[in-house]
Amino acid sequence: MIDLAIPEYGVNECFVIGDVMTLEDEPWECCLRGQAKAAAERLENVHGLILKAAFEHEFHYSGGQPQPGLGYALRAFRRMGGFPDRLMAVLDRVGLKLDTFMPEYGPGQCEVTIGPNDAIGACDDAVVLREMTRAVANGLGERASFAPILDPDGVGNGAHLHFSLHDVDGNPVDFDKTKPHGVSDRAGAFIAGVVRRLPEFISMTAPAVASYIRMTPHRWSPTCDNFGYRDREAAVRICPVFTPQDEEDVAGKFHFEYRVSDAAASPYLVMAALLNAGLNGLDEGMATPEITESDPNDMTPEQLADIGCARLPTSLVAALDRLEASDWAKAAFGETFIDVYLAHKRCEIDIMNGLTNTEICEKYAQAY
Numbered sequence: 001m002i003d004l005a006i007p008e009y010g011v012n013e014c015f016v017i018g019d020v021m022t023l024e025d026e027p028w029e030c031c032l033r034g035q036a037k038a039a040a041e042r043l044e045n046v047h048g049l050i051l052k053a054a055f056e057h058e059f060h061y062s063g064g065q066p067q068p069g070l071g072y073a074l075r076a077f078r079r080m081g082g083f084p085d086r087l088m089a090v091l092d093r094v095g096l097k098l099d100t101f102m103p104e105y106g107p108g109q110c111e112v113t114i115g116p117n118d119a120i121g122a123c124d125d126a127v128v129l130r131e132m133t134r135a136v137a138n139g140l141g142e143r144a145s146f147a148p149i150l151d152p153d154g155v156g157n158g159a160h161l162h163f164s165l166h167d168v169d170g171n172p173v174d175f176d177k178t179k180p181h182g183v184s185d186r187a188g189a190f191i192a193g194v195v196r197r198l199p200e201f202i203s204m205t206a207p208a209v210a211s212y213i214r215m216t217p218h219r220w221s222p223t224c225d226n227f228g229y230r231d232r233e234a235a236v237r238i239c240p241v242f243t244p245q246d247e248e249d250v251a252g253k254f255h256f257e258y259r260v261s262d263a264a265a266s267p268y269l270v271m272a273a274l275l276n277a278g279l280n281g282l283d284e285g286m287a288t289p290e291i292t293e294s295d296p297n298d299m300t301p302e303q304l305a306d307i308g309c310a311r312l313p314t315s316l317v318a319a320l321d322r323l324e325a326s327d328w329a330k331a332a333f334g335e336t337f338i339d340v341y342l343a344h345k346r347c348e349i350d351i352m353n354g355l356t357n358t359e360i361c362e363k364y365a366q367a368y
Contacts (some may be wrong), residue, residue: 001014001015001016001017001133002015002016002017002025002094002128003013003306004090004093004094004132005219006090006093009086009089009090009091009136010135010136010138010139010141011132011135011139013131013132013135015026015126015131017033017124018033018130019033019034019037020033020034025296026034027169029086029337029342030336030337030340031114031337032266032269032272033120033123033268034334035268035269035272035337036119036123036231036268036269036271036275037120037197037270039271039272039276039312039332040069040118040119040120040271040275041276041281042275042279043119043145043279043282044168045205046282046283047186047277047282047318048167048168049165049166049167049168049173049186049190049282050118050119050165050166050167050168050170051119051120051164051165051166051274051278052117052118052119052122052162052163052164052165052166053116053117053118053161053162053163054099054113054114054115054116054117054122054161054162054165055114055122055125055129055159055160055161055162055270055353056111056113056121056159056160056161056162056257056265057111057112057113057124057126057130057133057144057146057157057159058104058109058110058111058131058146058156058157058158058159059110059112059125059144059146059263060106060108060109060110060144060147060150060157061080061083061108061137061142061143061144062108062111062137062143062144063071063080063081063083063137063140063141063142063147064076064079064103064107064108064110064138065079065080066079066106066108066312067079067109068105068107070107071103071104071105071106071109072102072104072270073103075216076103077103078200080103080105080110081140081367082140083136083137083140084101084107084138084143085112086136087112087132087136088101088102088112088197090132090136091112091129091132093112094132094147095192095304096114096115096125096128097115097116097117098111098114098115099113099114099115099116102115104154104155105179105220106154106155107154109155109157110144112133113282114129116162116164116185119200119271119275119291119324120268120271122161122214122267122271123267123268123270124308125160126267127267128361131145132265133146134230137162138331138359139230140227145264145365145368146159146262146368147207147208147211147263147264147361147365147368148206148208148211148213148214148262148263148264148266148364148368149210149213149214149361149362149364149366150361150365151358151361152213152231152357152361154180154357155219156213156215156219156220156221156262157214157215157260157262157263157269158220158221158259158261158262159262159263159265159270160257160258160261160262161256161257161258161270161271162239162255162256163255163256163257163274164255164257164315165186165187165190165254171184171244172251172252172254172279173187173188174251174254174255174256175187175247175249175250175251175254177247178353180288180289180290180291181229181238182238182250182254182289183238183288183291185288186282187288188288188289189281189282189284189285189288190225190279190281190282190285190288191227191236191256191278191280191281191288191289192276192281192286192287193277193278193279193280193281193283193284193286193288194258194278194281194289195226195227195234195235195278195289195309196225196234196281196286196289197276197277197280197326197328197329198235198260198277198312199225199310199313199322200310200318200322200323200326200328200329201226201273201276201323201326201329201347202260202276202313202319202322202323203313203316203319203320203322203323203341204265204269204270204272204310204323205258205260205261205262205269205270205273205274205343206260206261206262206263206264206265206316206319207264207265207267207269207316207350208262208316208348208364209221209276209315209316209348209349209360209364210264210361210363211264211316212261212313212315212316212319213263213357213360214362215260215263215312215314217233217297218233218297220232220233222234222235222259222260222312223296223297223311223312224296224297224309224310224311224312225291225309225310226309227239227288227289227290227291227292228291228293228296229278229291229293230291231257231293231295233259233282233295233296233297234259234292234296235258235259235260235312236256236257236258236259237256237259238256238291238341238348239254239255239257240255241253242253249356256269257350258274259292260269260312264364264368265368267367272333274287276332276333277332278368279332280328280332284307289308290307290308290309292309296309297348300331304358316348316349316351320345320349321341323338323341323342324342334351351363
């Protein structure tokens with residue numbers, strides 16, 4: 001439960017996060033938090049692994065006096081007035097682990113990150129962060145928008161998921177210095193499941209019509225189902241670790257980032273999709289995917305196929321078709337959930353039919 005009043009910041013919030021149950025006190029199959037919880041429990045019970053994670057949020061703040069070219073600069077902080085300090089103070093008051101706030105690349109764009117938590121805790125933290133960000137902006141008479149993209153010609157907003165695997169005693173298991181780029185066999189199997197099933201579940205983590213306006217080449221957004229080395233356009237990337245360090249220090253910091261997600265997606269559904277796909281890789285003992293070190297956008301379809309990669313769906317319509325055809329998704333999430341999700345998202349597509357990309361972005365900016 002979040003119960004926070006800071007009158008001087010214009011913040012007065014009270015809400016509860018919980019599972020949706022049936023009248024028989026059983027988990028409702030369409031509860032997104034319940035879907036993520038079930039997958040996290042299976043990861044621990046079947047494979048003895050725990051996933052720790054944190055969402056990295058990008059959003060646009062309306063009160064930032066935007067000026068192109070000032071991303072990451074001290075002057076960009078000044079142009080946001082008291083918003084950054086207020087936001088971090090509020091996030092601290094509600095118990096989140098503070099990490100960073102920065103003015104991002106796009107005019108008026110911000111990024112805020114917090115520390116890791118267990119799988120469900122990370123999703124709860126993401127919900128709290130989004131609502132507190134909106135509340136702080138509202139208290140200043142402004143607005144924070146987490147829409148995937150506000151302008152078709154502008155910079156998009158991701159909600160990337162940083163994650164690592166640990167055994168039940170809390171020891172990290174991602175790193176093995178004897179393996180290519182240090183990726184252990186268990187972590188490699190998990191990621192193999194993620195990239196293999198990604199085209200089938202992408203509609204859950206990039207769930208808006210506008211998501212596919214953002215995910216185009218050379219916009220820091222993934223376009224292929226690849227596992228990349230320090231590549232900010234990879235679907236899953238190996239994150240950099242500062243060196244030189246000893247092996248134990250590297251193992252504790254070595255982790256991955258899932259980048260095919262934005263804040264139009266429920267963090268619980270992003271987590272459920274990642275876990276279920278990773279479980280598929282572990283269940284089948286998949287080999288670590290080939291790790292790309294060059295730009296897959298420069299490769300032909302044949303060259304991509306040679307390294308086990310392919311282009312991702314380029315529209316929500318195509319992504320939903322892949323989901324509907326997936327026997328794996330129906331087994332992992334349940335046929336009822338898949339049917340409901342498809343109906344919901346296809347209705348959303350119908351609402352956007354006939355609109356220009358600019359009008360589509362405006363619609364999502366109003367909603368998110």
